[in-house]
Amino acid sequence: MTDEALCPCGSEAAYATCCEPIIEGKTAAPTAEALMRSRYSAFAKGKIDHIIQSHDPDTVGEIVREEVEAWSLQSSWLGLSVLRTERGQAEDDAGVVDFVAKYKLNGLTTQHRERAVFRRVDGKWLFVDGGEIPSEKQAPAQVKWVGKKKGKARRR
Secondary structure, three states: OOOOEEEOHHHHHHHOOOOOHHHHOOOOOOHHHHHHHHHHHHHHHHHHHHHHHHHHOHHHEOOOHHHHOOOOOOOEEEEEEEEEEOOOOOOHHHHHHHHEEEEOOOOOEEEEEEEEEEEEEOOOOEEEEEEEEEOOOOOOOOOOOOOEOOOOOOOO
């Protein structure tokens, strides 16, 4: 299988059978991790509608679509690693996924480490909020969250 046919989420499955059906709304994400993987793939493919639609209605107003879209399209997405999941299975109503997303923007390779919080409403997983997980080598720092309205301290 070509690299282009593989899903960006790192599952080693074909995009057409992995994240694409979730991104295109043909199937619901069965778990919080599946939704998180589909959101990563949506960033990698520039599918911003999925980023917006899979966001919790209580926090989606914090997103600035143009900034998220610019970040998505201007970045080269290099890989996703799931560090751990907490709940978030089909029988749960909430879950947490810790992950690292690697991307390159303006010549700088970055590892975005995040603890993402999800909830399930009417059988549909939604992204609620996320916070940066500092790496062992990185001291906590003030970070400008891309795509968030001014004054908000939440991550996508």
